[in-house]
Amino acid sequence: MNSREHILSEIRKLKLPKSELFGIPIFGIEGDLLDSFKQAILSNKGEVISEDELIDSLQSGGYINIYTPLDQYATYSNCDLPEDPHDFRNLDLAVVRGHFGVAENGAIWLDDTVLAHRVLPFITEHLIIVLDQKSIVSNMHEAYSRIGQEYSGFGVFIAGPSKTADIEQSLVIGAHGAKSLRVVMLGKEKEKGILT
Amino acid sequence: MSHPIQAAKFLEDKSNAKWHDETLWFVRDKRDTSSKGIPEWENLRELASSIKDNVLSNLDSYLVEFEKNAIKNGIKIHWAKDAEEHNQIVLSILKEKDCKAIVKSKSILTEECHLNPYLEENGVEVVDTDLGERIVQFLNQPPSHIVLPAIHLKKEHISEIFHEKLQTEKGNNDPYYLTQAARKHLREKFLAAKVAITGVNFGVAETGEFVVCTNEGNADMGVHLADTHIACMGIEKLIPKREHLGVFLRLLARSATGQSITNYNSHFRSPSEGKEIHIILLDNGRTKQLGREKFRNSLKCIRCGACMNTCPIYRRSGGYSYDSVVPGPIGSILSPGIDLKKHSSLPFASTLCGSCSDVCPVKINIHEQLYEWRQEITKAQSSINAKSIAMKIANGIFSTPYAYKLSGQIMRGSLKILPESVTYSNLNTWGKERDLPELPKQSFKDWYKNNGNE
Ligand code: SF4
Numbered sequence: 001m002n003s004r005e006h007i008l009s010e011i012r013k014l015k016l017p018k019s020e021l022f023g024i025p026i027f028g029i030e031g032d033l034l035d036s037f038k039q040a041i042l043s044n045k046g047e048v049i050s051e052d053e054l055i056d057s058l059q060s061g062g063y064i065n066i067y068t069p070l071d072q073y074a075t076y077s078n079c080d081l082p083e084d085p086h087d088f089r090n091l092d093l094a095v096v097r098g099h100f101g102v103a104e105n106g107a108i109w110l111d112d113t114v115l116a117h118r119v120l121p122f123i124t125e126h127l128i129i130v131l132d133q134k135s136i137v138s139n140m141h142e143a144y145s146r147i148g149q150e151y152s153g154f155g156v157f158i159a160g161p162s163k164t165a166d167i168e169q170s171l172v173i174g175a176h177g178a179k180s181l182r183v184v185m186l187g188k189e190k191e192k193g194i195l196t
Numbered sequence: 197m198s199h200p201i202q203a204a205k206f207l208e209d210k211s212n213a214k215w216h217d218e219t220l221w222f223v224r225d226k227r228d229t230s231s232k233g234i235p236e237w238e239n240l241r242e243l244a245s246s247i248k249d250n251v252l253s254n255l256d257s258y259l260v261e262f263e264k265n266a267i268k269n270g271i272k273i274h275w276a277k278d279a280e281e282h283n284q285i286v287l288s289i290l291k292e293k294d295c296k297a298i299v300k301s302k303s304i305l306t307e308e309c310h311l312n313p314y315l316e317e318n319g320v321e322v323v324d325t326d327l328g329e330r331i332v333q334f335l336n337q338p339p340s341h342i343v344l345p346a347i348h349l350k351k352e353h354i355s356e357i358f359h360e361k362l363q364t365e366k367g368n369n370d371p372y373y374l375t376q377a378a379r380k381h382l383r384e385k386f387l388a389a390k391v392a393i394t395g396v397n398f399g400v401a402e403t404g405e406f407v408v409c410t411n412e413g414n415a416d417m418g419v420h421l422a423d424t425h426i427a428c429m430g431i432e433k434l435i436p437k438r439e440h441l442g443v444f445l446r447l448l449a450r451s452a453t454g455q456s457i458t459n460y461n462s463h464f465r466s467p468s469e470g471k472e473i474h475i476i477l478l479d480n481g482r483t484k485q486l487g488r489e490k491f492r493n494s495l496k497c498i499r500c501g502a503c504m505n506t507c508p509i510y511r512r513s514g515g516y517s518y519d520s521v522v523p524g525p526i527g528s529i530l531s532p533g534i535d536l537k538k539h540s541s542l543p544f545a546s547t548l549c550g551s552c553s554d555v556c557p558v559k560i561n562i563h564e565q566l567y568e569w570r571q572e573i574t575k576a577q578s579s580i581n582a583k584s585i586a587m588k589i590a591n592g593i594f595s596t597p598y599a600y601k602l603s604g605q606i607m608r609g610s611l612k613i614l615p616e617s618v619t620y621s622n623l624n625t626w627g628k629e630r631d632l633p634e635l636p637k638q639s640f641k642d643w644y645k646n647n648g649n650e
Pocket of ligand 1: 451496497498499500501502503504526552555556557558559560562
């Protein structure tokens with residue numbers, strides 16, 4: 001018997017009583033989603049910036065190698081998409097689009113459709129994610145129902161810059177992945193007051 | 197060496213022990229604050245526990261479903277009944293890829309299989325890439341905590357190791373400086389490795405995908421640069437559907453460190469073009485544990501470490517005192533199931549205060565299982581006493597004369613050492629021993645001798 005058969009038959013031999021699978025009830029969150037999301041990004045040691053600040057950053061000359069797959073910022077991109085992702089090793093700044101953000105924890109969903117290479121948001125020294133203001137969902141349950149059965153070979157929730165506390169529990173930003181995360185909220189904020 | 201003896205060693209350095217205790221309590225405190233921010237926290241724990249119940253009661257069909265979907269996604273699946281087979285599979289993939297150096301991200305499972313020494317013996321350089329794991333690897337030590345691998349070390353010590361291994365400035369103990377040195381060093385390793393190994397936090401039967409969570413981004417740096425990704429996964433890591441990830445990701449980081457989510461939660465479903473993903477599904481005693489009704493629940497564990505951070509014994513005795521890949525309360529119920537000879541003192545390394553069960557995100561009845569293990573052990577001992585020397589095997593657990601080694605001496609050892617060690621600081625209300633069983637003055641071994649044996 002090979003190991004597969006062996007393991008499966010060991011389990012089947014036990015004849016365990018079946019237990020039911022319960023559905024997930026709907027849990028919402030209180031308060032304004034956009035505010036909660038921004039707050040969560042800050043607690044994760046990320047930053048929320050405006051589109052003007054993004055443009056300033058791109059123009060500042062502070063970043064030598066910039067890559068973005070986004071058309072609207074293509075003029076600032078000064079690297080071509082390399083065939084080999086290793087060639088991103090000296091990348092200073094990447095700007096990518098996120099699909100949506102999660103208010104309860106600041107997590108942003110990215111997948112193969114927005115990442116030119118899977119390693120891009122990790123290998124870059126600094127990362128900026130642009131996000132539609134209206135794309136914020138309340139919590140992880142809503143996040144997964146939004147992803148639904150969509151197929152992507154790779155997908156990731158990114159919630160902040162790379163960090164570690166492995167030395168005496170002191171928080172250090174910038175372990176192996178991007179040393180900073182800035183999030184740009186695009187589009188109009190939802191109207192809060194009454195229109196005059 | 198038994199837990200009480202190791203614990204006494206850890207406590208020799210009083211100030212370090214105090215720091216360890218307070219730091220872990222601080223992490224536990226962050227977990228409390230974070231969980232209190234979620235009104236439905238208790239519902240989530242119930243839900244997570246019931247989802248895992250469902251998984252454990254249908255494990256065979258979920259495994260088959262997972263395998264089928266993963267293969268459809270272009271992933272290669274391997275099955276390993278034990279650590280040895282697991283390691284051989286890894287090595288055979290490395291040989292096929294002609295790979296002599298790999299990067300590995302935090303995987304308790306590969307520790308369990310002692311993969312590193314096996315690969316090194318076979319001429320493969322293994323680099324652990326989680327900062328804490330790299331630090332302990334430099335010291336040839338195993339991790340002392342499943343989430344905070346280097347929590348037993350002070351920065352001065354780490355600075356010394358880095359000075360020696362990474363040529364950092366002597367005496368520079370700044371955590372930022374040291375982390376940057378490790379970042380630079382490990383970048384080289386990431387860029388050079390052709391094969392990367394990771395563990396798995398969750399495997400989803402419905403989609404055949406698996407999820408890996410890190411804060412540092414080391415798993416992703418490794419696998420996306422390598423040509424081949426090997427994911428090592430215990431068969432109990434499955435969950436039925438993608439939507440269940442929502443429940444577990446809400447619980448995991450909050451329980452582990454108090455963060456609302458880990459930084460990077462990567463979902464691997466199919467390899468990118470020209471690359472390969474392999475999953476090794478490992479049993480190594482898990483099906484046995486599944487068959488032990490009283491201990492089955494321990495397989496629900498999502499390795500958050502909360503039970504360690506809260507445990508008054510763990511905090512005051514350090515991870516190494518358990519001499520077990522998974523230390524702390526959960527380790528003390530998992531490890532005796534794998535190797536009772538080695539781990540029989542562990543169920544006694546507890547005050548049975550129940551704090552572990554209170555914080556566990558999947559509601560494992562840890563302290564009750566600790567108590568059950570004690571019952572098994574005590575039962576064996578009394579039947580030995582009653583029935584002369586013929587080793588009466590209780591529930592088939594004891595198959596060697598080890599029973600008498602773990603009897604009186606060790607338990608009396610705990611009684612002798614624990615109360616003073618546990619009460620050295622007044623910080624904790626659990627400083628009092630509450631539930632160690634009354635023991636006869638004469639040990640079984642002595643009794644054995646006095647009755648004309650040996
Ligand atoms: S037993 Fe529970 S608390 Fe302990 S590590 Fe596992 S999931 Fe976390």
